[in-house]
Amino acid sequence: MFLGIDASTQSLTAVVLDGISGEILAQQSVNFGANLPEYGCVSGFLPNGKNGEVHSPPAMWLDALDMLLEKLNGGIDLSKIEIICGSGQQHGTVYLDGTFDARLAALRNENSLASQLTPALTRATSPIWMDNSTGSACAEISEKMGGAHEVCRISGSIAIERFSGPQIRRFHQTDAAAYERTERIHLVSSFMGSVLLGRSMPIDLGDGAGMNLLNLAEGRWDENLLDATAPELAKRLLAPMPAGSLLGSIHPYFQKKYGFSNSCQIATFTGDNPASLVGMGATLPGQVVISLGTSDTYFAAMPQAVTDPQGFGHVFGNPAGGFMSLICFRNGSLAREAMRDAHRLDWSAFEKQAMLASSLLAGRNLMLPFYQPEITPRCSLSEPIFDFETDADSTAQVRALVESQFLNMRLHSQWLGVEPERILLTGGASRNDGIAQIIADVFQVPVERLEVANSAALGAALLAAAAGGQDLSSLQACYCQPENGSRLLPNTALAPIYQQALARYRQLLAAHAGE
Ligand code: XUL
Numbered sequence: 001m002f003l004g005i006d007a008s009t010q011s012l013t014a015v016v017l018d019g020i021s022g023e024i025l026a027q028q029s030v031n032f033g034a035n036l037p038e039y040g041c042v043s044g045f046l047p048n049g050k051n052g053e054v055h056s057p058p059a060m061w062l063d064a065l066d067m068l069l070e071k072l073n074g075g076i077d078l079s080k081i082e083i084i085c086g087s088g089q090q091h092g093t094v095y096l097d098g099t100f101d102a103r104l105a106a107l108r109n110e111n112s113l114a115s116q117l118t119p120a121l122t123r124a125t126s127p128i129w130m131d132n133s134t135g136s137a138c139a140e141i142s143e144k145m146g147g148a149h150e151v152c153r154i155s156g157s158i159a160i161e162r163f164s165g166p167q168i169r170r171f172h173q174t175d176a177a178a179y180e181r182t183e184r185i186h187l188v189s190s191f192m193g194s195v196l197l198g199r200s201m202p203i204d205l206g207d208g209a210g211m212n213l214l215n216l217a218e219g220r221w222d223e224n225l226l227d228a229t230a231p232e233l234a235k236r237l238l239a240p241m242p243a244g245s246l247l248g249s250i251h252p253y254f255q256k257k258y259g260f261s262n263s264c265q266i267a268t269f270t271g272d273n274p275a276s277l278v279g280m281g282a283t284l285p286g287q288v289v290i291s292l293g294t295s296d297t298y299f300a301a302m303p304q305a306v307t308d309p310q311g312f313g314h315v316f317g318n319p320a321g322g323f324m325s326l327i328c329f330r331n332g333s334l335a336r337e338a339m340r341d342a343h344r345l346d347w348s349a350f351e352k353q354a355m356l357a358s359s360l361l362a363g364r365n366l367m368l369p370f371y372q373p374e375i376t377p378r379c380s381l382s383e384p385i386f387d388f389e390t391d392a393d394s395t396a397q398v399r400a401l402v403e404s405q406f407l408n409m410r411l412h413s414q415w416l417g418v419e420p421e422r423i424l425l426t427g428g429a430s431r432n433d434g435i436a437q438i439i440a441d442v443f444q445v446p447v448e449r450l451e452v453a454n455s456a457a458l459g460a461a462l463l464a465a466a467a468g469g470q471d472l473s474s475l476q477a478c479y480c481q482p483e484n485g486s487r488l489l490p491n492t493a494l495a496p497i498y499q500q501a502l503a504r505y506r507q508l509l510a511a512h513a514g515e
Contacts, residue, residue, distance in 0.1 A: 093171075202238040243319035
């Protein structure tokens with residue numbers, strides 16, 4: 001049996017696979033807001049952060065780990081787990097003093113993880129990917145490196161607010177004494193993995209690429225980026241390793257408390273997006289995942305590491321080898337909800353009346369679909385701009401919004417240089433056939449929905465099985481199946497219409513968003 005654990009923003013989730021029967025044996029989750037209300041993190045982070053700060057307490061993640069394993073232990077025989085791999089929300093950083101490894105070594109199972117390990121934190125709360133307080137740190141790192149594009153060329157992304165390097169720089173600037181006491185910096189993924197391993201685990205190349213510190217081409221920390229970020233940063237990081245590398249047995253704490261065997265191995269953890277690429281069965285170039293959430297994301301395996309010349313997209317390590325891209329679009333469901341509410345529709349009406357019944361409108365009405373400042377492209381609009389050829393009734397507006405969101409996505413994913421062969425849709429709105437059909441038509445690519453619910457935890461479990469010698473593509477063929485009847489084909493008659501619409505959308509953007 002193989003266990004995958006995903007530490008996401010709002011919850012900690014486990015998926016257990018049977019390597020022989022091809023079954024998922026257990027799935028469990030601890031929701032930080034609902035199950036650990038004492039931390040006051042209703043959505044997984046502390047509300048009311050100042051100056052754009054968004055932090056979460058590592059103590060909460062540790063309590064959740066105890067709680068999750070307790071729940072799992074009730075349902076399955078944990079002594080049968082051979083390998084554990086995991087993933088975490090990307091970019092968040094955990095700061096620890098020189099006692100961390102000794103405290104790990106001395107863990108006693110009569111006490112909780114949180115009570116024994118939190119005294120090693122030099123920063124009681126961790127900045128996470130939603131933190132927006134690091135603008136000046138980003139500007140300073142870029143300047144020291146000779147420009148944002150140099151940071152992008154080396155690390156795969158321009159210096160960007162939510163990334164770890166800028167978080168580390170700001171910590172050094174705001175609390176130099178605490179930075180001085182910090183002997184180890186972890187990502188959320190490597191922190192959780194270290195606890196299970198009982199000593200500090202290296203950061204992997206997938207999640208490590210989300211720090212603005214990794215030299216992507218060479219798979220090592222970049223000295224110039226380290227120097228531009230904070231003093232003596234190199235000694236605070238372990239050398240990075242590929243995801244899924246076997247590191248050693250699980251700590252006796254978990255053997256005694258939850259019944260794991262002493263032969264259970266721990267593998268290097270990775271970021272949630274790299275793990276999702278695995279869990280969606282999309283580790284080969286040509287497969288694209290579009291995740292429809294609060295923000296929409298587009299991620300795909302890449303044959304080689306090219307970077308986004310405009311600096312909006314990111315390049316991370318692909319856990320199956322090579323690289324992957326990730327592009328975030330801030331105006332995802334938030335914009336769709338704003339449109340739905342403006343016309344007093346429910347989702348069913350949004351889908352049926354406005355989307356399916358309106359294909360005659362294809363490509364005729366465009367808008368800049370930004371209800372709040374966007375990051376791809378960077379643009380500070382706080383309300384959309386319309387460019388309509390027909391009446392702007394609710395049907396036309398809903399269709400224009402969704403078409404324009406995916407024209408924007410098609411335009412800003414062209415730098416990858418890979419023609420998508422298949423789009424895998426995930427996230428809440430992926431159930432909406434109207435939206436899914438528009439995506440198929442705008443990209444002119446078949447769209448599929450998978451049965452997987454927890455793609456990052458599943459991906460981590462698949463990486464654990466692959467670390468045990470199983471073939472990853474055969475595992476993906478077994479666990480990452482499209483749902484029956486979920487495949488939608490593009491209407492090829494619309495190809496030239498959307499080609500023209502793309503050119504018009506580009507002009508609209510140039511006119512109003514300076515691109
Ligand atoms: C990716 C990103 C988020 C986090 C949280 O760059 O910031 O997707 O990984 O899931």
